[in-house]
Amino acid sequence: MTSTAAAKIQVRNLSKAYGDKEVFRDLTFDVAEGEIVSIVGPSGCGKTTLLRSVVGLVNPTSGSVAINAQQVLEPTEGVAMVFQHFGLFPWKTVAANVAYGLTVQGVSRRASAPRVQELIDLVGLQGFEKAYPHQLSGGMQQRAGLARALAIEPSVLVMDEPFASLDAQTRDILQLEVLRIWESRPTAMMFVTHSIDEAVLMGDRIVILSGRPSQIFDVVDVNIQRPRERSTVDSERFRVVRDYVWNAVMKDTNRLVTEPDHSGQAASSGH
Amino acid sequence: MKHPAAESTTVRQAVPVADGRDSRPEPVEAAGRAPRSWWRHPAVVRTVAGLLILVVWQVVVEATAKSYVTRPTGVIKVIPSVLTEHLFLSDIGTTLTAVIEGLAMATVIGTVVGLLVGRLPDVRRILGMYVNGVYAMPIIAVVPLLTVWFGYTPTARLVVIVLEASLPVIYNVAEGARTVPRTYLEVTRIHRAPWWRVWFGVVLPASLPYVLAGIDLAIGRALIGAVVAEFIASINGLGYYILFNVNSFHEDRAIVALIVLALFAIVLRALVNLVIRRVLVWYRPV
Numbered sequence: 001m002t003s004t005a006a007a008k009i010q011v012r013n014l015s016k017a018y019g020d021k022e023v024f025r026d027l028t029f030d031v032a033e034g035e036i037v038s039i040v041g042p043s044g045c046g047k048t049t050l051l052r053s054v055v056g057l058v059n060p061t062s063g064s065v066a067i068n069a070q071q072v073l074e075p076t077e078g079v080a081m082v083f084q085h086f087g088l089f090p091w092k093t094v095a096a097n098v099a100y101g102l103t104v105q106g107v108s109r110r111a112s113a114p115r116v117q118e119l120i121d122l123v124g125l126q127g128f129e130k131a132y133p134h135q136l137s138g139g140m141q142q143r144a145g146l147a148r149a150l151a152i153e154p155s156v157l158v159m160d161e162p163f164a165s166l167d168a169q170t171r172d173i174l175q176l177e178v179l180r181i182w183e184s185r186p187t188a189m190m191f192v193t194h195s196i197d198e199a200v201l202m203g204d205r206i207v208i209l210s211g212r213p214s215q216i217f218d219v220v221d222v223n224i225q226r227p228r229e230r231s232t233v234d235s236e237r238f239r240v241v242r243d244y245v246w247n248a249v250m251k252d253t254n255r256l257v258t259e260p261d262h263s264g265q266a267a268s269s270g271h
Numbered sequence: 272m273k274h275p276a277a278e279s280t281t282v283r284q285a286v287p288v289a290d291g292r293d294s295r296p297e298p299v300e301a302a303g304r305a306p307r308s309w310w311r312h313p314a315v316v317r318t319v320a321g322l323l324i325l326v327v328w329q330v331v332v333e334a335t336a337k338s339y340v341t342r343p344t345g346v347i348k349v350i351p352s353v354l355t356e357h358l359f360l361s362d363i364g365t366t367l368t369a370v371i372e373g374l375a376m377a378t379v380i381g382t383v384v385g386l387l388v389g390r391l392p393d394v395r396r397i398l399g400m401y402v403n404g405v406y407a408m409p410i411i412a413v414v415p416l417l418t419v420w421f422g423y424t425p426t427a428r429l430v431v432i433v434l435e436a437s438l439p440v441i442y443n444v445a446e447g448a449r450t451v452p453r454t455y456l457e458v459t460r461i462h463r464a465p466w467w468r469v470w471f472g473v474v475l476p477a478s479l480p481y482v483l484a485g486i487d488l489a490i491g492r493a494l495i496g497a498v499v500a501e502f503i504a505s506i507n508g509l510g511y512y513i514l515f516n517v518n519s520f521h522e523d524r525a526i527v528a529l530i531v532l533a534l535f536a537i538v539l540r541a542l543v544n545l546v547i548r549r550v551l552v553w554y555r556p557v
């Protein structure tokens with residue numbers, strides 16, 4: 001899984017600073033074809049900025065990202081993103097939102113209709129094609145966001161805390177649904193989350209960020225068979241990995257609490 | 272228990288109250304059966320309040336300045352003759368046409384300038400101060416200059432209206448365009464949308480509620496602009512009709528014109544609200 005030659009996404013010595021404030025420093029890791037890499041770390045550690053640098057929405061201060069061995073300087077073709085706050089256009093119907101990527105590519109509404117319908121069915125939104133986002137629950141909106149991302153048949157899929165603004169029950173359901181969908185068409189996927197359980201459940205590997213500025217504390221091989229199910233969280237291996245990641249993230253948080261001079265910021269107690 | 276509605280039954284007159292709703296007679300006995308429910312109804316309270324104002328106006332003027340201040344009864348009496356007066360109808364036509372033309376132009380100008388000011392930091396740096404300054408400035412002060420430049424013509428009036436009405440639209444649209452959620456723009460970038468899709472597909476629709484809020488504010492200012500221009504430049508229209516009639520001791524007729532102006536503003540604003548509810552079905556103010 002840790003191949004470098006065939007890596008779909010290559011992150012090399014990536015650093016980002018806003019003025020004097022260094023967000024992360026010297027990150028190097030790969031994401032292979034058909035692999036899910038979860039990114040975890042304490043709040044404010046720059047997980048989201050890292051994700052935005054990978055897809056070209058943010059320019060890194062130094063280092064580089066390559067997708068398909070092509071350096072990423074701006075958003076590239078075949079890369080799709082799922083956003084924490086869904087990013088659906090409220091003035092477009094669900095069908096028009098799902099079709100957005102295809103519309104931008106110049107595909108006519110009529111030509112994209114079968115594909116759009118297929119995706120709406122895939123994410124379980126049949127019957128809501130003509131609904132507007134405000135008429136949907138958060139979970140349904142994120143289903144539409146996922147369908148929009150999948151519509152362009154991405155070879156790289158990045159998710160920025162996609163379930164963070166959903167209630168716990170919806171989150172549990174959607175985690176497994178995303179896994180089910182991903183398993184039917186595995187792509188290279190980066191998955192940012194602040195939930196350690198979620199990181200273990202989704203990921204083949206977990207990149208743990210810690211420190212200020214953030215650096216890679218460890219990259220953990222999850223080593224749990226797919227397909228993963230609800231019962232996966234009850235397995236011994238899941239527990240072991242989760243506890244290891246938990247301790248790694250918490251150690252960092254505790255260090256911040258006990259060394260208030262480490263940075264000027266209030267320590268976060270969230271995981 | 273008080274019966275504030277008791278007066279309303281005795282002094283009920285055929286006066287169209289501003290909101291024009293609910294003038295059904297309410298017999299006093301009804302108060303005995305359901306005293307709370309009916310006289311607390313907003314339409315009843317509003318009608319009663321309006322009638323009370325008219326009564327106070329009538330009584331006070333009758334008692335003090337009868338000879339030179341007009342009374343509601345006087346206004347009502349002249350309504351038929353004003354409404355059939357050819358000059359009045361043509362004045363309504365020219366003023367309201369100018370206001371609608373001006374609002375349309377202000378909407379276009381205001382939206383374009385507002386989007387640019389809101390989205391492009393360079394434009395904001397260059398124009399922001401002027402927009403703020405002109406917004407705060409009383410446009411009335413510019414009218415004499417405009418009459419020199421454009422003559423005592425309807426064009427001068429149109430320019431005043433457009434100046435007055437553009438600024439709230441610019442101001443609102445700039446704010447709307449500036450605060451387009453970052454995620455929307457990231458969605459366009461990740462899909463590598465061309466610039467025109469970003470502007471017309473995202474920035475404009477996301478700012479539409481602000482365009483309409485701007486027009487709502489612009490309606491009042493456009494009417495001010497029209498009336499002021501007519502006052503100062505003696506351009507035929509409702510404003511000049513008011514001025515002319517007041518100067519020739521026909522206050523009654525001036526007040527009828529005033530009511531027409533108010534009704535026009537109410538109708539226009541209702542239209543804007545209708546558009547917000549019907550066209551912007553997706554819009555949910557936070």
